[in-house]
Amino acid sequence: VIDLVSAISTTVVFFMVPVICYVKLYGWRRIPRYELVLCALLVAVGGVACVWGLIDAIKSLRTAVKNGHG
Secondary structure: OHHHHHHHHHHHHHHHHHHHHHHHHHOOOOOOHHHHHHHHHHHHHHHHHHHHHHHHHHHHHHHHHHOOOO
């Protein structure tokens, strides 16, 4: 269960929150296009990492329950 929480929280905190705060503080109209593209790329990478972490955490949880450790 801790793996599930950490997969979501770490990717959101390290990839998505800083980008969202940056865009919110400066306004998306004042940020150059290449930075907006970079911000979108970072959020996309964070989303992929989150999904990847969730899949791995669910597999680990299934294995633990199957082996009687859950």
